Amino acid sequence: MQKDTLCLGLLSLGPRSGYEIKQMFEGPLSDFYSLSFGTIYPTLNKLQDEKYVSCKQLSQSKKPDKKVYTITKKGKDLMKDNLLGDASAYIRSGNFGDQIKSEFFLLLLFAKYLPQETLDTVLNERVLFLRQKLEQFKYDGPVPSDLQALRNEKSVAFIRGLATTLIESGLNYMEKNRGKLN
């Protein structure tokens, strides 16, 4: 999916600044996708130039100004078109896997070159990290409106359930089988 479509998609959930879009990528979306500032800001400028989004400069008390982008009718149309094209391309591509770079799995793979103690720490930290992730996905209390917009999506309920299941079974496996690494 191209960055344009992705930014439009996130803006379709409600008006946001570039900084807030980045925050979504660092928060709940981090497990599925991410974009850097160096991609987000130029993309928003381009989308604005081409009238797919409108922009309001907003003064804030206690914080610097921010530029809040709102998706336009033209933007929504482009987003839907692109999404349809992306889905078709995905199906035609024949490649249904995800693109992953996992430092953790590489370290595991070369575990025999690491001191036992280092490997233990790596595993312990990963387990703690996953437990935290699990709590986040399970948490159902109040959240900022950014996240609430995501949470209201029917699809997000499905995704959160899937993530919870995956993390739980992963943790379970690791706790039962980590002895096999020694």
Next chain:
Amino acid sequence: MQKDTLCLGLLSLGPRSGYEIKQMFEGPLSDFYSLSFGTIYPTLNKLQDEKYVSCKQLSQSKKPDKKVYTITKKGKDLMKDNLLGDASAYIRSGNFGDQIKSEFFLLLLFAKYLPQETLDTVLNERVLFLRQKLEQFKYDGPVPSDLQALRNEKSVAFIRGLATTLIESGLNYMEKNRGKLN
């Protein structure tokens, strides 16, 4: 982990050509990490220049020549040093998650903009793909020596078990809950 260390790590399992390293990234390693030819070939050349690997040009019947790289003592030392540094950096970084770009999850996220039929196809293809992956991870019969070298690693047994568990629980969840997307 830098590409140098990764290539050295894979060569530590046995001598290989750049093409064969790429095949590993497209095969069993694809779920954890990948590098492109544009990264692999220059890295091997650099490693050879600096004597971390040696290279033998090999004539093959029925196939073009290939350059087979073998890790040197100097290379193994560098690899172990770097691995140790990477593990420490991983621990110190405080970021224990993986870097993921998932077209599938993005399409799910914006499911409401897709026709039911398209979404169904996306899900069906993903399920078929995961079933295939599962078979691959479970398969225990004879494989080419490249893969056998990987399989003999104690850590790979752990990783294969983990992957199997994750895919199985993911498939299970998707089959039971996909109705929630409608």
Next chain:
DNA sequence: GGGTATCTATATCAGGTTGATATATATAAT
């Protein structure tokens, strides 16, 4: 008050990676 740290916010850019493309040998199929 001054120093420092942190958070919000936007922007830019060098450096590195990808995905595409080029080239070449050899087999197999049509």
Next chain:
DNA sequence: ATTATATATATCAACCTGATATAGATACCC
């Protein structure tokens, strides 16, 4: 003979990331 496919190496434009710069504002501490 032509096309397609697999092996094999190499290069490069286009793109993205991670780092860095800049700046307003709050907060803490001595």
